[in-house]
Amino acid sequence: MKINILGCYAATPRSFTNPTSQVLEIKNHLFLIDCAEGTQVQLRRNKIKFSRIEHIFISHLHGDHFYGLIGLVSTFRLLNRDKDLHIYGPKGIKEIITLQLKLANSWTNFQLYFHELTSKKSEVIFEDDKISVATIPLNHRIYTNGFLFKEKQGDRKLLINEAVEHNIDVSLYRSLKKGKDVISEDGKLIKNEMVTKEPPPPKSYAYCSDTVFSESIVPIIKNVTALYHESTFLEEQAELAAPTKHSTAKQAALIAKLAEVKLLILGHYSTRYPNIQLFREEAQTIFSNIELADDGREIIVE
Amino acid sequence: MKINILGCYAATPRSFTNPTSQVLEIKNHLFLIDCAEGTQVQLRRNKIKFSRIEHIFISHLHGDHFYGLIGLVSTFRLLNRDKDLHIYGPKGIKEIITLQLKLANSWTNFQLYFHELTSKKSEVIFEDDKISVATIPLNHRIYTNGFLFKEKQGDRKLLINEAVEHNIDVSLYRSLKKGKDVISEDGKLIKNEMVTKEPPPPKSYAYCSDTVFSESIVPIIKNVTALYHESTFLEEQAELAAPTKHSTAKQAALIAKLAEVKLLILGHYSTRYPNIQLFREEAQTIFSNIELADDGREIIVE
Secondary structure, eight states, X not given: OEEEEEEOBSSSOOSSOOBSEEEEEETTEEEEEEEOTTHHHHXXXXXXXXGGEEEEEOOOSSHHHHTXXXXXXXXXXXXXXXXXXXXXXXXXXXXXXXXXXXXXXXXXXXXXXXEEEOXXXXXXXXXXXXXXXXXXXXXXXXXXXXXXXXXXXXXXXXXXXXXXXXXXXGGGHHHHHTTOOEXXXXXXXXXXXXXXXXXXOOOEEEEEOSOOOOGGGHHHHTTOSEEEEEOOBOGGGHHHHHHHTOOBHHHHHHHHHHTTOSEEEEEOBOTTOSOTHHHHHHHTTTOSOEEEOOTTOEEEOO | OEEEEEEOBSSSOOSSOOBSEXXXXXTTEEEEEEEOTTHHHHHHHTTOOGGGXXXXXXXXXXXXXXXXXXXXXXXXXXXXXXXOEEEEEETTHHHHHHHHXXXXXXXXXXXXXXXXXXXXXXXXXXXXXXXXXXXXXXXXXXXXXXXEEEEOOOOOEEXXXXXXXXXXXXXXXXXXXXXXXXXXXXXXXXXXXXXXXXXXXXXXXXXXXXXXXXXXXXXXXXXXXXXXXXOOBOGGGHHHHHHHTOOBHHHHHHHHHHTTOSEEEEEOBOTTXXXXXXXXXXXXXXXXXXXXXXXXXXXXXX
């Protein structure tokens, strides 16, 4: 599981910082999460193949999270994309994109599917045999969702030497991977755990931006492998966090602690702070395993 | 008169090139002309004061000319702008911008005036005592205007030593600047040209992007000081220019020659060409005084 941070700052693009966008690589998917102005340039600079992006998740309709979407959709068209594209985001996103395509007398030469979100409860919005994606209802100034990406439990790992030794026909290997006991060629009952082992535990990633500090998300993100939680402010400016419905680094760490996550990734920093290390220092008073999102950074989650 | 090229490439932003946007400084105005994705970053990098921009001219509703507008408007708000902002562009531009502000539950704390254009004839869309701005109807795939910025004839320059020598009362200086003859303190008739001289000739700038080769614009842009004319292609790819309603460098030069302009600025290059000098070489077979637009370049028109 790998996260490419394309942009991790709040509010507006600046000369050398980008607002929010990231790419999650999980089970051979490349999911684009939020898409601020300049995202397509950041995709190029980070050498991420445009054609591998088939699902885009937009948390909310503030500009620093989606103003780059129409440009990316247009560029997909110019690149002669033919693969379907799925866009998940708050109601209204379809109207914004299609209005702009219409006024440009433009079109997409690929299928463009909008999945407009309105629920205030967590719901599964994408699923295949390897992963699922669910919303995380957040509390921000407008309707906002985080996203929870979960790998499914994989097949058990076959111990090939043991299977051969126990004289098991290869046609039964699939049953073994599914956890079943089998009968060997010699007519013996072979208990599954004799010839297989546990698969690696499934990983999960919770993306939570933007939100005020809210314990209501803790049950949804409990025990995730990695949590990205916004930390727009430091505690010094805590009086700005509540009215703007943002969080401080300390509050992000508290959520990580309550949810017992393995790794906390901080981001969505206000550009008022010249040194993002201050966010780590503040959060580490509460929670120890922290990574700082930074534009262009690749975070590999083991 | 000064032109800051923020972006001068066609189609999409790339790792290190920007689509179309430029700032014209004329008679103490800063006019933003077109506003592709990334324009606000280019404004910052080129150290152009956001607050000095009061008028934005959008040629047409293709993304490489206006996808940066909503982000810039939002940033103006975040910067607590209070000055009015005027946006001139094709009908539909108001709906795009206001829809996005509405869905973000956002607003502007300054007056935002939209001047939606629909006429297919050249019309004056802004005027003050020093300059006028008129549309230049262009022929592109969708409704498109270029813009003609013209300084007005200024007052005559007073030759102060001569005025004193002829014993003219200071209360008459204003009349002299307006070209009138006056009577000196000694009762003599003073012919205007004895104590004033011609002001510098007014400058003009014609911005023509995007358009197919079309002689119909020549009468409108006749004798301008500087003409920016798109040159998306070289003659080698002339077969692409007509169907996409773009021009070649040679065609741009031909327009410059027919219109007898003083300076031709080329831009809106397709990113297929690795070397923009080729555009100059091609155009110079027809017209000699050429500047190449290039991202970050400042062109001073004397």
